[in-house]
Amino acid sequence: MELQIAAILALSALIFSLAGFGFGLISVPLLALAMPIQEAVALQFPVSMLLVVYNTWRYRHDFNWRSIVPLMSGALVAMPLGMLSLQHFSASFMKTALAVFIVAAVINGRLEIGRRWASRWAATPAMGVVMGVVSGWFGGAYTTGGPPAVIYAMAATKDPQETKGVLAAYFALTDVVVMAMYFWSGLMTWPVLGRSLAFSPAVVLGMVVGFALARRIGAGVYRLAADALLMVSAALLWRSA
Secondary structure (H helix, E strand, O other), X not given: OHHHHHHHHHHHHHHHHHHOOOHHHHHHHHHOOOOOHHHXXXXXXXXXXXXXXXXXXXXXXXXXXXXXXXXXXXHHHHHHHHHHHHHHOOHHHHHXXXXXXXXXXXXXXXXXXXXXXXXXXXXXXXXXXXHHHHHHHHHHHHOXXXXXXXXXXXXXXXXXXXXXXXXXXXXXXXXXXXXXXHHHHOOOOHHHXXXXXXXXHHHHHHHHXXXXXXXXXXXXXXXXXXHHHHHHHHHHHHHHO
């Protein structure tokens, strides 16, 4: 069991380091195949925070901090609601809803009308707030709030380094809030934290491989890979719903 968990977390770290997002999207559905989703969420969260903090430092010069204000404003409102939904709403319903949202957003972004909409509206502060609300809701519930934030960040930036910087800073700030809420609710405990951090070597290994691969990828390939990862995450969420 521990070996399988280490492999899942290493794979998730590789993908996160390559794309700038996706740790929870990959790790939570895979871990949830072998344990309750609440346990899966708590187990992967501390090591995912380590990656987020490192990415924030790594890309600190590649983005403007003001660009995350709309996302953060919406997320702060919705994160407590997301945490409550984890405890009071059907996990199947929540995961299915997120999967449908991801697929619709990716398809829309690949259509000509969707690209025109993105260039005109998706990168605006108002849409940043909307995406922050959706991201905060699912982030507070399952730490899978990445896709809405990714959609906004990819619309608002042109360079993969800048996109990753925006996402890293946003995730760093939201993760601190989520961790506090998890401890307050009892979802996170000190034994769970210790068990999660014990998998740090596997996560570091995945991170190193991911960064090595990222240096070989251009902007066009990055955006295509990001869309592919979003679709895979939707499929995993749908399957585990």
